[in-house]
Amino acid sequence: MTTSRRGRGLLAVSAVSAAAIALAMTAGGADAAQNSGAEGKKPAQAEKQAAGKERKGNFDARTPNAKTTYARAAQVEGKETAAAKKFSESLGAQGVVSVDPNTGTPAQVTKLNGFLTGKSGKKATDIALGYVKAHPEVFKLSDADLGTLQLRKDYVDDLGTHHIFWTQVVDGVEVFGNGLKANVTKNGQLISVMGSPVSGLTTAAQTRSAAAAPKVTAAGARSAAIQDVGGTAKTATAKTAGADTTWSNGDTAKPVWFHTADGLRKGWMTYTNSGGKNIYSHVVDAQTGATLYRKDLVSEGNGDALVQDYYPGAPVGGTQRVENLIYNKWLPKNAKTLLDGTSVAAWADVNDDNQPNAGETVKVPGTKTGAEYKLTTFQNASSFCSASFICTWDPAKPDSWKVNMNQDVTNAFYLASNFHDWLAKPPISFTPAAGSFDAAGGDPVHLNALDGAATGADGGPDANHIDNANMSTPPDGTSPTMQMYLWHSPGATDAQDPWVPSSGANDASILYHEYTHGLSNRLVVDATGNSTLNSIQAGSMGEAWSDFYAMDYLVSHGLEKDTTKPGEVLEGRYVAHGDLFRTQAIDCRVHAVSPNCIQPDGSKGGYTYADFPTIGGSPEVHASGEVWAQTLWDLRERFGRAYAMSIITRAMELSPADPTMLDMRNAIVQADLVQSGGKNADTIWTVFANRGMGWYAGVVDGGDAYPAEDFHKPPTGATTTLSGTVKDKDTGAPVAGALVYIGGHSSGYAGDYAAATDAQGNYSITGVAPGTYPKVVVSAPGYELIVQSVKVTPGVKAAFTPRRNWAASSGGGTIAGFNGPDFSSSGCGPTGAIDNAQGTGWGSTTGDDNGTATNTMIAKHIDIKLPAKVNISDFNVDPSNTCGDPGSSSTGQYKIETSADGTTWATAAQGTFDATNRGKYNLVAPTGNATGVQYVRFWMLSPQVPDFQNNCPNGAFGGCKFTDMTEIQVFGTK
Missing domain, CATH: 2.60.120.260 (Galactose-binding domain-like)
Incomplete structure (x- = not known):
């Protein structure tokens, strides 16, 4: 008997899966990123028995991961017309034209040192569509294709920039993921066009519809999605509206078109929550029931209430004070029995069924005589407990978490509500239009405090609900789920589990870290609103943003000390009892001298790009992301908080799908172009070059965990041509149809800084700035993918000799x-x-x-x-x-x-x-x-x-x- 892949169970070790854990530790155990209960304080090196189960990660049949099939890109590049090449060259050395290898249409068209169009008084949507229509040689969209576009969203950020999204719809069914995105300044200048729209869609859809009617129902798709991740479908009633189905537990299914290099398929897009961290989005093939797409939505970490602003025992913000939850408009005036507010609904989900059951909800605090709920301390629970790091439960007495349940849930509600309001203010401006979490928009945060606290055999938390926190983020309009766990495993010694017995709900740095996953997953999206933080480069930035925005808040409010001295600002200070939680402090400059700025190999100073794979012992999103977090902190120090937070946030909205760190560097340069006209570009390039993310830095694509660093700013002066040959290493025969591209500029896509070889094995890439590019990539059908450094000078020719891969x-x-x-x-x-x-x-x-x-x-x-x-x-x-x-x-x-x-x-x-x-x-x-x-x-x-x-x-x-x-x-x- 055989089983389909969709029958594979959820086995994923939370502590191992980068996608699953938002706050996994990268210091604090021989395998801290995998095992939060290991001894010592060294970076992760190898897998050990993990704290929880491994879980299924992301999958995409279009580009199964960031490392796409380069043969497709070579074919696309080979079909590019002279007019398309001329268009790319017209954008100059800092122009970007990346062509999706599945659709043959642009994934991104933009410039780093200017706008695509001049100022205009026309509507932003007309400006963008007019540009697309004016360049059919690049966008390849016919009138019929343009007729499939439906405006999904056009919101304006605090700089006046329009962020516009069009989906493609045929016969009332939306294309999943593909469409158009455009960004237009307040002065009518077109910044960029993205989205990989599908050309010839109407004909393809009609052919597909005639060929096969769906065999899988909405209910069948829901079951298939849940089975794919090893979950169990909860009994729930279904309500159908048109072709869409919604279940009473919040699960959904709707028909979509799904486009791959092999053609168009009809599928079901589902959102399913089958308990615990089993929260996923899928596209299920409507004919076969096979998984076409899987997205792990979990990123792993009268009103008078007693709350603390940082953590219990902190020098500032560590003492409970009174905050009125109704006065701040976080709860409605008539709220009495539930903490169900304007942006957050909080309860103690101690059985981890994601539902507020009897005994898990908290009465709205406040009585006629005073505020509620006072924190009870457990100072004998661990040697880590002290006046500076107050313990809030005793793992040796698992039921002790019940003592502070009301306080725990209330504090979590306060922190999440407060951070919602903070992110909504300029310069971050994470508003409802941008995708924030609000009851009015139908997607308040479902905050599960003390998650799984009663799932163990002895009444305490089991291995899946300890020493962590997470946040799942579905697309705009569906509520995310935040889960806060207890810390310090029952039965473990302090040497085995070096964390303060506490709760994530009492640590603002942990909760704010998790909340920021919602920000990044709502801003870095495709045309249809799905998060695209999928590859290790993008996922590492996701973790880094979460650390950065959390620590920015704490420093801005004087809760975390930050002077000119490096090594002061520590994520997770509370649970790590003042020790390192990450491998370094976030404010470690390059070459900084501080006990908190020592690299794993013993060298001093903050990280640079080449450290990406070694920070935690091996590539891993939390550890690898530290180089990005430190770079963002450099920008904050260089420009001041307000301007840095503005361009960093706006850059997320300008980002291409599944970005590399170099893509996001470019987006930050563009954000400055929008805000200052590019006056700060040189300084921004200086910051990034100092961290090894200079002009010549290279990556194969977003899945490249071994980037090549460079410390140069963009060169000035004339460009040149890189040409040469690709020949078989063993026979010397020319290799036709090979894709040659400069990694870090083309990132695996056809377009600028890329070319395909002709029948004689010759290639030519025009408009290349002179200099040494460490990752020039060659891929050809039937050959190995090779990467080598090339020094580009006028007249240079570079020969490549890949080996025949006889197995391919x-x-x-x-x-x-x-x-x-x-x-x-x-x-x-x-x-x-x-x-x-x-x-x-x-x-x-x-x-x-x-x-x-x-x-x-x-x-x-x-x-x-x-x-x-x-x-x-x-x-x-x-x-x-x-x-x-x-x-x-x-x-x-x-x-x-x-x-x-x-x-x-x-x-x-x-x-x-x-x-x-x-x-x-x-x-x-x-x-x-x-x-x-x-x-x-x-x-x-x-x-x-x-x-x-x-x-x-x-x-x-x-x-x-x-x-x-x-x-x-x-x-x-x-």
Whole structure:
């Protein structure tokens, strides 16, 4: 019996999944980012038994992750007309034209040093659409295509800039994710156009509709989505309005078009909350029920009330004071029994069912004689408890959290309501029009304080509800859920769990961090309003913004000290009892000397871009994001709070989808262009260059965890042409149809700073500023992706010699056989191992085909038939987890066998991969049986679950159920 990929369960270790945990610690344990209860105070190094279960991550069948299939981009680049090239060149050296490899239309058109159009008194929408119509050579939209556009939103920020969104609609059904976005200044200058609109949509939709009617109902799509993440559908009544369905528990389903490089599909877009942190958005194929898209919406962390502004015991803001919740208009005048306010609804969700049950709600505080609720201290609960860090419960007495339940919920309500109002004020201006959380708009924050506090066997929290916090953020109009946990695991010593016994609801830095995930996920969106913070670069900025906005508030209000001395401003100061919570303080300048500004290798000073993969021991969003948070703090110090917060926030609204840190650097430069006319551009470039994010810095794309840093500002003067050849390393034959692009400027898309080779293997990229570019990328069907540094000077020619990858399906490799289940319908089948793209892979089960958790591996293999007999020189393997499975699902032990006829097999290589091998290719030399090979068999012999025998099947690791690998390449000569 086999099972579809959508039947795979939720196993994701909260503490491991970057998407799941907004506030996972990057200092505070040998595996703090994975295990909040480990000993010591060092950055994360390796996976250990985690605090909670691993969870399914993001998946997108359009570009399965940030590492898109470059062959598509090469094809798109090869089809670009002379007129399109002329348009790109007309924008100058700092122009940006990025073309989506799926649609062939622009993902982004903009300039960093000027506007696309001059001043105009026309309507902003007319300016943007007029520009699109005037340039069909670039946007490729016919009149019929333009007729599918429907204005979804046009809001004006506090600088007067219009942020405009059009969706594409055919036969009343909206296209998911694609459309148009435009940004127009108050003076009518067009800043940018984005969105990857679908051309030829009307014809494609009509053809698709005629070919197949939906077989999956709305209810079926809801069930499929919940099953995909291992949840259980809650019993709820359904209400249908037109084609849309809403369930009484808040789940929704609506029909959408979903466009991939393989064509248009009809699907169901769902929002499901199946309890706990199981909150996701999906697109489910309406014909097959397969998952086309999965977005983890959780980012992991009379009215007189007694509240504190920072944390219990803080020098400033650490003593309870009286705040009237009704006077501040956070609660209606007639509120009595529930903390259900104008922007926040709070309760103690101690059983973690996301519902305010009896005994979990808190009466509105305040009596005739005074304010409520006074905090009771538990100063014998831990050696960390002191007058400066007051403990609010005793983990040795789990029910002790009940003593401060009313106080806990009320304080959380106050902090979230207060931060809502703060973010709404200039210069941040996170208003209802921009997507803020408001009861009037139908999406107040559902704040679950003491979340899961009674889920353990002894009445305290279980392993999934301790030492963390999170915030899920659906699109505008649907309420987010914030979950605040208790800290310090019951039964753990202070050495094992180095956190103050407390609650996230009593730490403003934690709660404000979580709330800011709502800000970034509502501002960095696609044309249809879905968050695009998906890749490791974008996710790292998500965590960094959350730290930055939280600490900005605390410093602005004098609650956190910030002088000219570095190393003072600490996220999580309370729960870490004054020690480091992140690996460094947020105000560590480059080369700063401070005990809180020491890098993992012992060197002094804040981080630069090349530190991205090593800050926490390995690439991870919370640790890797520290370089971005420190850079933003540099901007704050350089420009002052008001201007820095303005351009940083406005840049989110100008951002392309799934941005890299270099993309966001560009957006901040553009935000200054809007506000000051570009007067501060040189200073902004100086700040970023100082952090290694200069003009020549390079990334392959948003999924690149190993960026190349550079310390130069944009060059001035004439541009030149980078040209040369791409030839087969072994044969010297020209390679046609290869994509050549300059990473950090094209980010894997066709467009500017990119070209495709002709039949003779020649390429030419015009309009390139001279200098050394560390990541020039070459990708061709049937060849390895190579990245090398190129110094561009007038007349320079750069030759590239990639090796033939004989296993690649694009070069003739095929899957001749495999065992285990087939998850091809969800984009996770065996062919994913040979598609030459690290964004996809082969996912299988650890034990039986049903994915039953086990501590005994049933070895899985794929057989690859090469297009010819080959003398193999090397294998190249990326053993990483795929399809949203967690890190422990990566291949551990492996074996590679070879055969001349597909019948007789012999071992060619074997070994063991660990966490350090993830996210990259690992060269494996054959130890024998490498000549005359036409078949290669790759065996997955174990997942990367630590202590697999003991941690499975009842442990928290996803590798107990699923084992994956991303890619295998085969090099050699025919």
